[in-house]
Amino acid sequence: MNFPYTGWVLMPSFKPVELTFVKDRGGWHRAERGKDYSIHDIFPDKHSAISAGHAALVEQQLAVNKKQANIQKRRAALEKAAGEAKT
Template sequence: MSERTYPYKAWVLMPSFKPAEVELARNYGVYYDETANGKIYHIEHSLYQTKAAAIAAGRKKIEEQQADIAKRLERVNKRIAALDKAERTA
C-alpha cells in the first residue's frame, strides 16, 4: 500500500481470520499505520487493499500452518516408530 493519504480504509484479518475493514488515521513509523483508537498494523503484513486480498492472505497463512503441522506429525511418527522398534528389540 504505497502513497497513502490519511484517513484511508484497508482490510485486516482478525485473530479469528474474519476479514474486517479498518480506517487508518495516521502513519506510525516507516512500516506501520495506526487507527484512530490506537490499534497499530504492519503495512506489508497486516493490511490489504481489498477484502478478497485479505481472504487470499488468510488462506495462504492456513496452508502454511497445515504444512507446518504435517512436518511436525511426520517427526512425531518417526519418534513413535523409533520407540516401537526399541520396544520390540528389548
C-alpha cells in the first residue's frame, strides 16, 4: 500500500466518510486527522462502506433478536414461578 491514499470508513453514527491515510501502524492506518483505523474498517469506495454498514446492522439485529428471545424465556420462567408460589 502506498501512502498517502484515500479510503472510506463508517463513523460511529454509520455515516460514510472519505479520509486520507498517511501512515501504516501494523494493521492500523493513521488518517490525516491523526486517528488510527483498523485496516478491516477501511473500504475502497463509498458503496463498499455502505454495504459493510448494512451487513453490520444485520448482525446487530440478529443479536437483538437472540437477546429478546432470552428475555422472553426468563419472563416465562418468572411467571411460571409466580404462579406456583400462589398455590
